[in-house]
Amino acid sequence: MVAFEDESTVAAFIQEQVSHPMACKHVGDRAIYQCHNDFGPVMKGLGNMIPQMTDFGLAQRGDKLEPLIHPIQPDEFRAPEVLLGTGWFYSADIWNFDAMPGTGPYSPAQHVADMIALIGPPNPVLKRRERDMHHWRWSPAALNPRGQLSGTAAEFYGGPFFASDGTFVRVDLIPARRSLVNEVPQCILEENHVDLFLEFMKKMLCWLPEERATAGELLLDPWLNLSTT
Incomplete structure (x- = not known):
């Protein structure tokens, strides 16, 4: 809350x-x-x-033994591993960042394109995971936004998003003039504060979930402790 x-x-x-x-x-x-x-x-x-x-009705348990691949999170805040069906854990909550500008209809492909614009191409490891896990199914099947029963991430979100050679299938959707620097709030004026903010965001917005900072690590980040730096 x-x-x-x-x-x-x-x-x-x-x-x-x-x-x-x-x-x-x-x-x-x-x-x-x-x-x-x-x-x-x-x-x-x-x-x-x-x-x-965000409604607490979207909360999910993360202590199950089987791989967690079923849909979670509000559209705009969805982590890449959720969209790609590569398995998610608590680190998906660290991502929770609205990478999509505008108010048009939600598009998973556009979402991935915006991620690429903001933080660069995905780690090859993540793209390999998408290829290796595209056939993994969840049960019971879930209705996707188009009203179709879906049992895989590809069926639910319209993937796969990367071809066998690792290229993004919708390069045409990648915004040409977006970058993480442009996401800095206008209220952050001092240059050193801008740098701290960007470093903080980079610790959260990592393609690989295991590379993201934990909540405890972020709590100690200089950006959240400006009064003591």
Whole structure:
């Protein structure tokens, strides 16, 4: 759970309920409201820094013995190993970064293209894992966004995303003028702070899950301890 980035978000939500109340049902003397987790886009000026609220209904257990390959995470925050079906673990939570600009329909291929633009080509190890694991199936099958029953990551997300020679199959989607430097929030003005922020992000946004920093390591990162540096 995260705090709202601006108190006016709550006031706007309350006002919206006056004119457009949420759906609810009455059971005895209780009113049960439909789950609501969309409070609109993050306030302008902080959009690159403050995450959207995410429903705890998307939480998953990570202590199972079998490989974890089934779909998880909100679309925009999905880690590469989830999209590629190469097996995920708790390190997927470290990725949670919205790599996709704009508000158009979600496209997994575009998502991978944006990742490439931001952090460079995938590690060959990850591409090999996608080839080796593309036939791995989960059970029960899940409905993909197109309403089709899917039992593999490729079926669910429209992969595989890399050809047998390791090239990305939708090179045409890679934005030409995107980079991680462009994701630095405008409120970070000092050059040394910009460098610290970028180093912090690079520790999170690694293609290989095992190369990402842990939550404990990030907590000690200089970016989160500017007052002591």
